Amino acid sequence: MALMDVIPEDEVRIESETLRVFGELRANAADAFYQRTRQRLERLAARFAEWNAGGQHAAALLSIKAGVGAICASIEEGKASRATCETFLERAYPANN
Secondary structure (H helix, E strand, C coil): CCHHHHHCCCCHHHHHHHHHHHHHHHCCCCCCCCCHHHCCCCCHHHHHHHHHCCCCCCCHHHHHHHHHHHHHCCCCCCCCHHHHHHHHHHCCCCCCC
């Protein structure tokens, strides 16, 4: 169960926890966003899209996208882990939103 299920209105906490997890993943392994983690990120991206289905959490998702984007940018270009990280961003909050 995700925080979005338990406290969907607490955008600040959802944002801070999301960035904390991404930061920990990045700090603990260079290829943290690959293989099994990639599958979990795909599910998380789908949950974020559902959470924001009506656009009510767009500002929070933009903030999360910016924070995760900085984490993704710290991964060496060309690495599968970076591509997975960047794909998460677009699945969770497409550029056309």
